[in-house]
Amino acid sequence: MKVLFIGGTGTISMAISKLILEKGWELYLINRGNRNNDERLKGAHFITVDINDEKAAAEKLAGMQFDVACDFIGFVPSQLERDYRLLKGKVRQFMYISSASAYQKPCGNYIISEKTPLANPYWEYSRNKIACEDYLMKLYRDEQFPVTIIRPSHTYDERSVPLGVHGDKGSWQVVKRIKEGKPVIIHGDGTSLWTITHNSDFAKGFVGLMGNIHAIGEAVQIMSDESVTWNQIYQCIATSLGVELKPVYVSSSYLAAHSDYDFTGSLIGDKANSVVFDCSKLKSLVPDFVATKRADQGIRETVEYVLAHPECQTEDPYFDKWCDEIIAKMN
The missing domain is CATH 3.40.50.720 (NAD(P)-binding Rossmann-like Domain)
Structure with missing residues (x-):
């Protein structure tokens, strides 16, 4: 072909x-x-x-x-x-x-x-x-x-850990916060369903x-048939790093109203919604299709890859400072 x-x-x-x-x-x-x-x-x-x-x-x-x-x-x-x-x-x-x-x-x-x-x-x-x-x-x-x-x-692939809330430079800054024992922002209460x-x-x-x-x-x-909560996604990251997860829950509407990031689109228009996908049409067209990379396995492999490849570790000090400011307001 x-x-x-x-x-x-x-x-x-x-x-x-x-x-x-x-x-x-x-x-x-x-x-x-x-x-x-x-x-x-x-x-x-x-x-x-x-x-x-x-x-x-x-x-x-x-x-x-x-x-x-x-x-x-x-x-x-x-x-x-x-x-x-x-x-x-x-x-x-x-x-x-x-x-x-x-x-x-x-x-x-x-x-x-x-x-x-x-x-x-x-x-x-x-x-x-x-x-x-x-x-x-x-x-x-x-x-x-x-x-x-x-x-x-x-x-997602091996170069970027799947997240709900991150800055313009990718996922590393959040992974770094979790690794260093800092609190991280999870939108809503973390219980909405998502598919990676x-x-x-x-x-x-x-x-x-x-x-x-x-x-x-x-x-x-x-997409995969597997549905996981955002709490499970972030916990898988922390488990892969061997550290305790310290979540701070913030409503998506608050995040959208208090940042320069387009969280209205990426959260309210996407990730804040609970979704489960029906893939029966794909399977009727491609009968042997099956997604085999479970979420916890894929996240662990991605975290390990990012830690081993410095080129995937792009610092984002602006986003890091913004996280600290939002978290301080929540306490």
Whole structure:
């Protein structure tokens, strides 16, 4: 199978790229070349170009045909319009990474399936994803453009510990606080249900949908069946570090009102909601799919990796100071 990825080196896409190469498929990556030396991408073909330079990208793709193409870095409809101009007539299946955050908030039912309405008034990111989906599905209906929409939830890899509340520089500062015995902020009371999915599991579901004729014109969510509370997630981090967890519970609305971070979107529009995902559609399309990385196992492995790799330990003094200030107000 001949595959084109726009992106291909991020949290979700790297695991998929790795699995595709292990299968012996022909993989082409359009990107700026910042991570092309990664050993996991050995055997891939690189098309080094800024995808936003449409003329240059069109010249690079001239005369090429693909079984599957996927845009991992499309966030607004104008980017998908560009993809359509570049790939019309060149692909048998175009896959788009949307987001489970696009589902309606507040949730009408805590069990989420592809039939759940899309509506998120709290997060522009999610509204843009909905607009992208609308654009692509119209292309499918009107132009028979072979679209498959993919909706991931909270997907993580070995480089970033899954969290609810963190700063702009990633998860390390929170991990460091837990490791040093400092109190950490957990939104709400920590009892809402959440789903985290390791990227290696996500990749299995995604690859099963590639070249799958039954996935054309469909939206499919890919995630683990396992649900855990935020208290369990943070406790798994502390257990992996061998220390006591010292949680400070703060309402999501308070966090949104007392920070420069977009907690209105990421919490009220996403992580503060209790969700359980129904993955029966994915399993009907990919009968052998099963997520095998349990939350506590994945968190432990990620914590161990981050501790062993200083490049994953980005300090965030601004966020650390903000945590101290919020926690002081709670006491």
